[in-house]
Amino acid sequence: MRTAPQRAALVGAVIAAIVTLPGLGIGTLWDNSETAYGEVAREVLLYHDAVVMHFNGAPWFIQPPLYFWLAALCAKLLGIGTLAMRLPSALASIATGALVGYGTCRIAGFRAGIYASVVLSTSVMQAIVGRLAIMDALLDLFVAAAIFALFASLQPEDWRLSIARRRAAAWYWAWIAMALGVLAKGPVALVIPLLVVVAWLFWEARDGRVIVLPGPRAWLGAIALFLSIVAPWFVLSQLRVGSVGIGELVGHYSIGRYVGTIEGQTGPLWYYVPALILGFFPWIAFVPAALWSASRVAVNDRDAALVRLALLWAILPFLFFSFAQTKLPNYVALELPALAILVALWFERVSDGEHRRAAVASGLIVPVALAVVAIAVTSFTSNMRLTDALGAIADDVRVLGIVMGAGALITFLLLARVGWANRALYALGTTTAVALLFIAVVVEPHVEPFKPIPQLAAIVMREHRPGDEVVIQSVAGANALLFYTEPKVVMLPPPDDPRRTLCSAKRVFYVAPKDGATPEPSNGRTRRLIATSGKDGLFLYEGPACAGD
Numbered sequence: 001m002r003t004a005p006q007r008a009a010l011v012g013a014v015i016a017a018i019v020t021l022p023g024l025g026i027g028t029l030w031d032n033s034e035t036a037y038g039e040v041a042r043e044v045l046l047y048h049d050a051v052v053m054h055f056n057g058a059p060w061f062i063q064p065p066l067y068f069w070l071a072a073l074c075a076k077l078l079g080i081g082t083l084a085m086r087l088p089s090a091l092a093s094i095a096t097g098a099l100v101g102y103g104t105c106r107i108a109g110f111r112a113g114i115y116a117s118v119v120l121s122t123s124v125m126q127a128i129v130g131r132l133a134i135m136d137a138l139l140d141l142f143v144a145a146a147i148f149a150l151f152a153s154l155q156p157e158d159w160r161l162s163i164a165r166r167r168a169a170a171w172y173w174a175w176i177a178m179a180l181g182v183l184a185k186g187p188v189a190l191v192i193p194l195l196v197v198v199a200w201l202f203w204e205a206r207d208g209r210v211i212v213l214p215g216p217r218a219w220l221g222a223i224a225l226f227l228s229i230v231a232p233w234f235v236l237s238q239l240r241v242g243s244v245g246i247g248e249l250v251g252h253y254s255i256g257r258y259v260g261t262i263e264g265q266t267g268p269l270w271y272y273v274p275a276l277i278l279g280f281f282p283w284i285a286f287v288p289a290a291l292w293s294a295s296r297v298a299v300n301d302r303d304a305a306l307v308r309l310a311l312l313w314a315i316l317p318f319l320f321f322s323f324a325q326t327k328l329p330n331y332v333a334l335e336l337p338a339l340a341i342l343v344a345l346w347f348e349r350v351s352d353g354e355h356r357r358a359a360v361a362s363g364l365i366v367p368v369a370l371a372v373v374a375i376a377v378t379s380f381t382s383n384m385r386l387t388d389a390l391g392a393i394a395d396d397v398r399v400l401g402i403v404m405g406a407g408a409l410i411t412f413l414l415l416a417r418v419g420w421a422n423r424a425l426y427a428l429g430t431t432t433a434v435a436l437l438f439i440a441v442v443v444e445p446h447v448e449p450f451k452p453i454p455q456l457a458a459i460v461m462r463e464h465r466p467g468d469e470v471v472i473q474s475v476a477g478a479n480a481l482l483f484y485t486e487p488k489v490v491m492l493p494p495p496d497d498p499r500r501t502l503c504s505a506k507r508v509f510y511v512a513p514k515d516g517a518t519p520e521p522s523n524g525r526t527r528r529l530i531a532t533s534g535k536d537g538l539f540l541y542e543g544p545a546c547a548g549d
Helices: 004-020 033-046 066-078 082-108 110-121 124-129 136-153 164-185 188-206 216-241 243-259 272-279 283-300 305-322 329-351 356-383 388-392 394-416 421-450 452-463 478-483
Strands: 469-473 490-492 507-513 526-533 536-542
Touching: 004 082, 004 110, 004 421, 033 066, 033 082, 033 478, 066 082, 066 136, 066 164, 082 110, 082 124, 082 136, 082 305, 082 329, 110 124, 110 329, 110 421, 124 136, 124 272, 124 329, 124 421, 136 164, 136 188, 136 305, 136 329, 164 188, 164 216, 188 305, 216 243, 272 305, 272 329, 283 305, 283 329, 283 356, 305 329, 329 356, 329 421, 356 394, 356 421, 394 421, 452 478, 452 507, 452 526, 452 536, 469 478
Parallel strands: 469 490, 469 507
Antiparallel strands: 507 536, 526 536
């Protein structure tokens, strides 16, 4: 018979799976990151090399290998495609839902565990990260696992985990999680858990709580375990390519991301405020009340260790990434479990009859916000000339507005009625899950015809002959062209003169703006526009190979 934490984990996994898996393999990968990471995973199979990652046939040192190993394995089993590339993220997201349900239930009870799972899995950013071919879902899972395990291993003597073997197991599992996180995303997987847990230890010590710290033998064992997982790939990489690989990965793309700007991905100090508002929608409406309640409980209740941990988990990574010079919205997804726990614990108190005024006020935020968005969308679609892509999903957007509006209104009414508040969270969670599934199964296929590069790539593959060259210039989506054709693709920067490249083989496929000034052929060669998609064109240059114009 399953224990309550195990039941909470199962429910959490099911909720996350419902939100994440349907439609996962529909359509093509989105341009930029998905196709870049998908291509690196594909080239693990193409070059039979699991040590040095490759992109477009060249060594690639931007990210560690774990995601690419898992995606390559999925591709080996399922075939190279959208489903295989996204499945590692989906499975990590499902595991995170189970972990949050399990961890919260062990400390705060079954209902709190289920609440936390519902909130986490039906938040917008969690659903998006779990449905993309990127490594962030893996990072979020391992960071959450490390924080929960460290929390369990460092509890005071009078806590339920006082049995030495269970403490030791939790301690070592934390270091295993951090090691896997480093292989998934780099040193940040070590920094964030230690930052949060060390701050929590200081808070507990300040309040006079007796914390059981590991002894020297436990530290040595943990470090040895960590290194045994992380070191082999780094050592093999060092032997294969020297220090350049580790220098690029750790120096430039890890530390360099924090102290400098990578690929123009920067933003102001308040960058993550709107990112969290949108990413934690619709539950962001309840965060102010949850934070206020949690801050009071954390100060006044000596036994509220989980609340103090969740507060620090929510705040410190936010500040950490806010001061980083390179910024992307998904960086703060690793603090969503903490926000989910805080909102879940607040809903627990609301369900027990507390905070009724704050609950009603918070519940009103969601329908009001949705009404403003609906009015703006309706006005925009009625009075502006839409692009074809936006016009294709205008009706879908209206349906989403109706679904979310109805769910938000029902949530508000349930919060306003005495004794019905415990149903409000499920109403909003169900509505949001339906909306997210609608986007995945209905909206995304409607957008698919407006992704130009996969369509042009299919034509290239159909017409391709041995010795042909493929070139792209001045068109977004070069990574997609590579993923849906075969390496190597020549990616020319816009200022470069393409004539020499277009003369490098008997047949050259050239993707460029269809109305742009494409080079005239010479040396007996011909040029044909063989396909168009949107504003992009696929040109075929044929004739004798030559050295240049």
